Amino acid sequence: MRMKQEYFFSAILSFVLAAGFASARAQEAPDVGPHPPEPEKTMESHIGNLTGHSDNAKTDYRRYCAGCHGELGDGNGENAVWLDPKPRDFTMAIFKCRSTLTGTLPTDEDLFNTIGRGLTNSNMPIWNTFTRQQRADLVAYIKTFSPRWEKEKSGDPIKIPAEPPVTIGSISHGKALFTKLECWKCHGPQGKGDGPSAGTLTDSKDNPIRPYNFAAGKDDSRFKCGSTNQDIYKIFMTGVDGTPMPSFADVIQPNDAWDLVHFLRTLQVNRHGKENDVLRAAGGRIPTYVEKQAEAPASQLENKAAGGGN
Amino acid sequence: MRMGTQLCFCGKLPWRKGFVAAALVVVFLVFSGSRANALPAFARKYGLRCSACHESWPMLNYFGQKFKDNGYQLMNDRDAPIWQNPGYWPVTFRITPIWHRVSTGKALIDTYGLVRGVSTVIATTQQRLETSGFDLSGLDFHTGGTLEKNISFYVLPSSDPTAAFHFETVMGRLDNLFGSPWINIKFGRFELDNLLSEKRILTLTANGGIYQLYHFAPVGDGNLMGAIGQNQLGAELMGHSYNDRTRYSAALVSSSVGNVNLVTSANAYTGFFTASQAFDTGKLGVDRIGGYLMIGEDATYYRTVTTTTGTSLIPGSGIGNKSFHREGLIGQFYFGQHIDLQVVTQHGWDNVWLGQGYGNAINPSNGAPGATSLPNNTPGTTLTAGSQAPTWNGVLLEPHYVYSPQLIFVGRYETIRMSRQADGPGYAGTNPLGIAGASPSNLGNVSTFTVGYRYNPFMTSRAGFAWHNEYNWLHVDGAAPDGTALNKSELLIGFDFDF
Numbered sequence: 103m104r105m106k107q108e109y110f111f112s113a114i115l116s117f118v119l120a121a122g123f124a125s126a127r128a129q130e131a132p133d134v135g136p137h138p139p140e141p142e143k144t145m146e147s148h149i150g151n152l153t154g155h156s157d158n159a160k161t162d163y164r165r166y167c168a169g170c171h172g173e174l175g176d177g178n179g180e181n182a183v184w185l186d187p188k189p190r191d192f193t194m195a196i197f198k199c200r201s202t203l204t205g206t207l208p209t210d211e212d213l214f215n216t217i218g219r220g221l222t223n224s225n226m227p228i229w230n231t232f233t234r235q236q237r238a239d240l241v242a243y244i245k246t247f248s249p250r251w252e253k254e255k256s257g258d259p260i261k262i263p264a265e266p267p268v269t270i271g272s273i274s275h276g277k278a279l280f281t282k283l284e285c286w287k288c289h290g291p292q293g294k295g296d297g298p299s300a301g302t303l304t305d306s307k308d309n310p311i312r313p314y315n316f317a318a319g320k321d322d323s324r325f326k327c328g329s330t331n332q333d334i335y336k337i338f339m340t341g342v343d344g345t346p347m348p349s350f351a352d353v354i355q356p357n358d359a360w361d362l363v364h365f366l367r368t369l370q371v372n373r374h375g376k377e378n379d380v381l382r383a384a385g386g387r388i389p390t391y392v393e394k395q396a397e398a399p400a401s402q403l404e405n406k407a408a409g410g411g412n
Numbered sequence: 413m414r415m416g417t418q419l420c421f422c423g424k425l426p427w428r429k430g431f432v433a434a435a436l437v438v439v440f441l442v443f444s445g446s447r448a449n450a451l452p453a454f455a456r457k458y459g460l461r462c463s464a465c466h467e468s469w470p471m472l473n474y475f476g477q478k479f480k481d482n483g484y485q486l487m488n489d490r491d492a493p494i495w496q497n498p499g500y501w502p503v504t505f506r507i508t509p510i511w512h513r514v515s516t517g518k519a520l521i522d523t524y525g526l527v528r529g530v531s532t533v534i535a536t537t538q539q540r541l542e543t544s545g546f547d548l549s550g551l552d553f554h555t556g557g558t559l560e561k562n563i564s565f566y567v568l569p570s571s572d573p574t575a576a577f578h579f580e581t582v583m584g585r586l587d588n589l590f591g592s593p594w595i596n597i598k599f600g601r602f603e604l605d606n607l608l609s610e611k612r613i614l615t616l617t618a619n620g621g622i623y624q625l626y627h628f629a630p631v632g633d634g635n636l637m638g639a640i641g642q643n644q645l646g647a648e649l650m651g652h653s654y655n656d657r658t659r660y661s662a663a664l665v666s667s668s669v670g671n672v673n674l675v676t677s678a679n680a681y682t683g684f685f686t687a688s689q690a691f692d693t694g695k696l697g698v699d700r701i702g703g704y705l706m707i708g709e710d711a712t713y714y715r716t717v718t719t720t721t722g723t724s725l726i727p728g729s730g731i732g733n734k735s736f737h738r739e740g741l742i743g744q745f746y747f748g749q750h751i752d753l754q755v756v757t758q759h760g761w762d763n764v765w766l767g768q769g770y771g772n773a774i775n776p777s778n779g780a781p782g783a784t785s786l787p788n789n790t791p792g793t794t795l796t797a798g799s800q801a802p803t804w805n806g807v808l809l810e811p812h813y814v815y816s817p818q819l820i821f822v823g824r825y826e827t828i829r830m831s832r833q834a835d836g837p838g839y840a841g842t843n844p845l846g847i848a849g850a851s852p853s854n855l856g857n858v859s860t861f862t863v864g865y866r867y868n869p870f871m872t873s874r875a876g877f878a879w880h881n882e883y884n885w886l887h888v889d890g891a892a893p894d895g896t897a898l899n900k901s902e903l904l905i906g907f908d909f910d911f
Contacts, residue, residue: 158695161749165817166475169461169873181459181873220488225459227486230655231475233692322591324489 147210147241154238175247195248196344199327204341204349206257213241222324270384276365278391288313293369306344319370455873463817470612478656483564483587492561502557510906513544517899518892562587594651605661610641617902620862620884630802631856632844634771637667637710657690677730682708697746709733712770712789734763754810767802767834798839803832818868828858845895855890877909
């Protein structure tokens with residue numbers, strides 16, 4: 103009988119304390135936003151032969167994503183105020199990392215890769231601990247936040263031609279493009295992110311934003327949207343939507359774009375790569391690009407430059 | 413006397429009522445809260461909810477394990493403290509005010525009577541002893557973080573139930589050496605690389621708040637170095653793949669049970685090795701299997717010095733090392749987003765000398781509270797005929813039901829069975845029960861189960877708070893004062909919060 107009383111007392115105590123606590127909390131707890139609404143429409147994602155379902159990602163989104171991106175996907179999670187850069191607003195369906203042309207929706211695979219890769223120099227972690235299915239489900243869930251996904255199709259991925267060999271000529275041409283396209287205005291002449299316009303930049307929600315600092319890069323450095331030369335190519339050919347970084351797809355020819363990639367790599371002075379090897383072999387100086395040479399195919403120019411012993 | 417059935421679930425009616433009351437509480441809690449999350453020092457730094465790293469705080473999930481394996485870094489180039497607000501202070505304190513009830517099935521209790529008008533002990537008998545009340549289970553100060561990219565530290569001053577503080581963890585880490593995640597070094601006093609971390613256990617009672625498997629030693633055994641749940645002093649090399657699917661560790665620690673000043677043996681070391689592989693099992697989740705091996709030595713002979721006041725042991729002089737090992741498998745199996753099962757097995761072996769009680773003469777109170785002496789293997793000492801190396805096997809099963817990041821139900825069952833006693837058939841001495849001859853084959857066997865839940869009424873990246881209910885039942889063969897089985901139960905209700 104005594105044991106029975108103690109267990110009964112335990113249960114009552116538990117209930118009373120819980121009730122008291124919940125009551126107090128209801129009166130004093132800060133408002134950190136509403137619960138996520140039930141999506142009006144479920145969405146799917148398709149990554150290879152994998153199909154993601156938004157319904158399956160609700161718990162994961164709340165556990166891992168909502169603190170920053172918000173329960174409503176509007177980038178207003180309770181931590182957003184502390185973060186720089188600010189979390190993505192999924193209701194706008196504007197994404198930085200795409201393989202598609204500027205202004206278009208990214209492919210499901212683009213979002214899938216972004217989740218797994220994370221965004222360097224931000225608070226977006228590398229979520230490669232998820233299963234592929236979890237990531238696919240989250241991609242589908244993200245698509246429930248904006249009606250754009252119902253009205254528009256994803257853009258077509260741009261075609262990336264094979265990378266030509268790195269030569270001092272291609273680096274030289276890339277440097278000329280860097281100047282001509284005024285990349286230096288934001289990224290600075292040395293790629294340190296300290297160009298004259300750097301301090302004035304804002305993103306599409308008027309939040310201050312800094313241009314990428316190439317010079318800080320080391321062997322393990324990454325860009326927002328990847329780490330390979332193909333990723334750099336993709337970044338300035340598709341643009342980084344939602345930021346001042348435009349797409350140069352209309353003003354750069356594919357081979358010229360590769361030359362720019364090669365030059366940008368040399369701005370990462372602490373990185374060990376083929377571009378810096380070529381530059382070192384050329385005496386550490388980038389020769390001035392001669393405009394008339396631009397009319398000749400880039401490969402010929404590169405061979406000349408390399409053989410010329412600049 | 414065996415008290416299992418007396419341990420209170422006395423009759424069906426009260427149990428049913430208790431269950432209904434508990435169910436009501438759970439239902440109320442589930443529907444009364446609004447949201448959850450948060451964990452201080454690191455969560456504040458990165459702006460992540462605590463649920464990002466914890467299946468339920470403090471237990472790590474896979475992402476949290478990767479964060480830890482990276483040296484408390486997200487690896488997003490924002491890990492160095494230069495990126496932090498100068499006002500950021502990487503400190504968290506954790507405190508657990510509770511109400512609990514403990515029922516010990518058999519305890520020796522005096523019975524008084526009047527003898528010639530004077531209150532006098534007339535008998536000392538085994539009786540059930542029950543205590544209950546409000547309590548405080550301890551206070552921890554966690555401080556950890558990065559000093560610079562790939563250089564981190566962790567310091568944990570912790571108070572015991574008497575409010576005396578000790579350093580549970582003090583360590584430095586060098587990560588991603590040579591640019592490789594496969595080479596990370598940790599040194600200081602730290603928890604061994606147990607994937608199912610006892611320091612991050614989800615339960616709080618005295619017996620349910622530890623993994624019995626991590627601290628088991630046969631009755632009468634003198635080896636205390638084989639506790640894989642004990643924080644140790646040493647260095648650890650750990651490595652992992654980029655996504656942490658594959659990981660290994662190799663630690664070399666002093667055989668000192670984590671105590672400073674090397675008061676135990678002179679030159680005894682223990683190695684702890686683990687390896688595991690995780691698999692993407694599609695809709696089930698990321699499941700992991702692995703194994704561990706602990707192999708080491710413990711001194712059995714402490715040299716002595718005799719003075720006019722008597723003979724005493726010389727700290728740090730232990731020699732006559734004898735070996736021991738523990739090995740087992742570990743599994744972390746996920747069955748979708750809500751259910752998972754953690755499994756740890758163990759096979760243990762101690763050298764016959766350790767099994768006979770040698771190994772900790774320098775510090776007897778560590779092994780047997782109140783003990784004044786344990787055997788010392790001085791030159792010429794011989795073992796009693798029939799002595800043998802003790803072995804045992806155990807398994808730990810811990811299922812979780814994660815209703816949401818805010819509410820987790822925890823269950824655990826552990827059993828440890830002696831497969832060979834240190835004093836087997838033909839033993840010519842007196843066994844630990846004080847009886848001549850071999851020990852009963854089940855002496856020291858342990859069975860225990862724990863059930864409970866933790867509810868986080870809110871979750872932000874600023875603080876953590878859990879409403880915690882738990883029940884534990886423990887059964888140990890031969891542990892009662894009369895040498896029979898001892899049953900013990902604990903009920904705990906309380907708050908567990910940190911900031």
